[in-house]
Amino acid sequence: MIEKIRKNFLDLVIITAAFFAVLPVFGLNRTTDFIIFCIFVLGFNLLYGYMGRLSFGHMLYLGVGAYTVTLFAEHVSKNPFLAIIASICAGALIGVIIGPIIVRTTGACFALINLAFNQVGYFLALVALSRWTGGEDGMSAYFTKLGLFDFGKKPVIFGFCLFSLLLTYLILKKLISSPYGILIKSIKENEIRVKFLGYNTFKYKWVTFIISTTISAFAGALSILNYGYVTPSFIDPSRAVEVIFATLIGGAGSLYGALIGGVAYMAISNYLASYISRWEMFLGFAMLIIVFRFRKGIWGYIKDKFTRQAEGIVR
Amino acid sequence: MKENPILETNDVTINFNGLVAVDSVNFKINEGESVGIIGPNGAGKTTFFNLLTGFFPPTKGKIFFYGRDITDKPPHKRVMMGIIRTFQLVSVFDHLSVLDNLILSNIKSSGISYSIGRFFFSEAHKPALKKICLEALKILGIEKKAEIMTSELSYGDKRKLEIAVALSMNPKILLLDEPFAGLSDQEIVEVSRIIKEFKKGFSMIIIEHKISRIVELVERLCVMHEGRLIAEGIPDQVLCEPLVREVYWGKEDGLVCSV
Numbered sequence: 001m002i003e004k005i006r007k008n009f010l011d012l013v014i015i016t017a018a019f020f021a022v023l024p025v026f027g028l029n030r031t032t033d034f035i036i037f038c039i040f041v042l043g044f045n046l047l048y049g050y051m052g053r054l055s056f057g058h059m060l061y062l063g064v065g066a067y068t069v070t071l072f073a074e075h076v077s078k079n080p081f082l083a084i085i086a087s088i089c090a091g092a093l094i095g096v097i098i099g100p101i102i103v104r105t106t107g108a109c110f111a112l113i114n115l116a117f118n119q120v121g122y123f124l125a126l127v128a129l130s131r132w133t134g135g136e137d138g139m140s141a142y143f144t145k146l147g148l149f150d151f152g153k154k155p156v157i158f159g160f161c162l163f164s165l166l167l168t169y170l171i172l173k174k175l176i177s178s179p180y181g182i183l184i185k186s187i188k189e190n191e192i193r194v195k196f197l198g199y200n201t202f203k204y205k206w207v208t209f210i211i212s213t214t215i216s217a218f219a220g221a222l223s224i225l226n227y228g229y230v231t232p233s234f235i236d237p238s239r240a241v242e243v244i245f246a247t248l249i250g251g252a253g254s255l256y257g258a259l260i261g262g263v264a265y266m267a268i269s270n271y272l273a274s275y276i277s278r279w280e281m282f283l284g285f286a287m288l289i290i291v292f293r294f295r296k297g298i299w300g301y302i303k304d305k306f307t308r309q310a311e312g313i314v315r
Numbered sequence: 316m317k318e319n320p321i322l323e324t325n326d327v328t329i330n331f332n333g334l335v336a337v338d339s340v341n342f343k344i345n346e347g348e349s350v351g352i353i354g355p356n357g358a359g360k361t362t363f364f365n366l367l368t369g370f371f372p373p374t375k376g377k378i379f380f381y382g383r384d385i386t387d388k389p390p391h392k393r394v395m396m397g398i399i400r401t402f403q404l405v406s407v408f409d410h411l412s413v414l415d416n417l418i419l420s421n422i423k424s425s426g427i428s429y430s431i432g433r434f435f436f437s438e439a440h441k442p443a444l445k446k447i448c449l450e451a452l453k454i455l456g457i458e459k460k461a462e463i464m465t466s467e468l469s470y471g472d473k474r475k476l477e478i479a480v481a482l483s484m485n486p487k488i489l490l491l492d493e494p495f496a497g498l499s500d501q502e503i504v505e506v507s508r509i510i511k512e513f514k515k516g517f518s519m520i521i522i523e524h525k526i527s528r529i530v531e532l533v534e535r536l537c538v539m540h541e542g543r544l545i546a547e548g549i550p551d552q553v554l555c556e557p558l559v560r561e562v563y564w565g566k567e568d569g570l571v572c573s574v
Binding site: 195 | 394400402406408423429438480
């Protein structure tokens with residue numbers, strides 16, 4: 001037990017240290033952005049990496065969080081914490097509502113039905129509800145100062161986002177090492193077999209979907225906290241590829257993989273973009289290399305290498 | 316023997332767009348009884364299992380479990396009632412450790428209560444649960460392999476693991492779909508021993524197409540051919556029936572009527 005706590009604590013220290021290490025390179029603003037993106041990748045990875053359901057429409061859930069937090073601040077209360085809680089609830093709610101339709105499907109159908117919902121959401125934010133969402137121009141979000149939590153100050157946002165990431169990490173870690181974690185990994189491999197172990201897989205897939213949408217919405221809300229305004233690009237389905245790339249680069253199906261992928265993707269897209277204007281091409285090549293050479297992503301590769309070394313020593 | 320059917324089918328039929336895979340089968344199995352279903356390939360044996368376990372609903376007919384109509388119950392509900400099956404192609408989770416394969420089935424039957432919160436947030440390898448799983452592996456003689464990836468097991472060990480998973484779910488009736496397919500002679504002996512040793516109290520149906528392997532495991536034999544039950548009775552008798560001999564060995568074979 002104590003050993004477990006120590007191990008978790010070590011994880012948190014490593015993650016914190018890693019982000020402080022990249023802080024001087026990328027600056028406060030961007031590093032905060034990295035952290036938020038990592039939370040998004042963690043949410044996506046639960047669905048794709050652990051349960052084997054690839055979604056092409058995860059921007060919708062990020063967008064729901066982003067718009068909810070802005071609209072809440074505009075119309076209800078400028079308290080940032082209440083706004084974040086509202087957007088978390090909105091993320092869970094959309095998972096509850098469209099989950100039963102989506103989780104019935106698998107494979108390409110699952111990916112595309114997510115995309116379809118995302119298109120609907122994009123249209124609503126951009127056109128249909130533009131009276132409230134500001135359409136293409138988007139809208140700004142202002143939050144009040146609450147004691148120490150002055151979200152106008154960048155270091156405060158950085159600290160809060162890092163705390164959020166560590167919290168998300170811990171919750172997910174707990175989830176995936178529980179019987180539920182074994183269950184969703186089993187669903188990834190052979191859902192029918194899980195049914196014949198006496199589990200109503202539909203229920204668990206739905207719950208996983210809700211957890212994933214909730215975390216994504218949380219990440220969306222934090223983005224608004226960082227940027228201060230929302231635009232339709234937060235719900236743009238064509239950006240779904242970012243989170244998919246990040247998951248694959250880092251290694252699907254592991255928490256560290258998601259974090260490494262998130263940072264690596266953001267580093268490539270931020271750093272490279274200032275040198276090469278068409279940096280996406282580099283990303284394409286990187287993807288090719290990953291697909292052929294590093295099937296399990298960066299983290300999967302490192303892990304394999306280390307376990308092989310360890311086995312070698314034993315032998 | 317007192318008639319006390321645990322599982323009963325009434326005119327069960329399934330029609331796959333014109334192909335009648337299982338045709339008006341009336342089948343009954345008593346509590347504690349072991350029945351073998353034999354028949355040539357494509358006779359509808361596995362399809363019949365799929366109907367019993369709820370893989371798909373029958374086009375016609377009813378299925379009863381302890382007299383209760385379960386025709387429309389989904390698979391997981393039937394499993395909870397105690398209808399447990401294995402698959403023709405070994406079906407275990409290759410990307411989980413051997414131990415993890417046993418966790419999900421043992422949670423339901425171990426008696427350790429799992430509330431929703433504990434299911435989602437407690438450590439999967441709780442000592443009490445782990446002990447139960449390891450004991451199950453010990454019986455199979457593969458407890459040393461508990462921590463390795465299931466994909467590294469031999470096919471025979473995977474089959475044993477699958478049977479251990481099935482047994483750990485406290486079956487009331489166990490349906491084994493060709494448990495010996497693809498195993499070496501020695502493994503067949505081992506698996507056969509495991510089945511015999513742990514078949515306590517519950518009923519069992521075994522599908523097989525090599526008759527010799529199951530004769531000693533079952534009390535009654537049913538023969539399926541083209542979706543129908545064409546004969547049933549004690550093994551020796553069934554095998555001597557002319558119709559059975561015809562579908563199994565062709566019209567004139569000169570075989571002596573023995574197993």
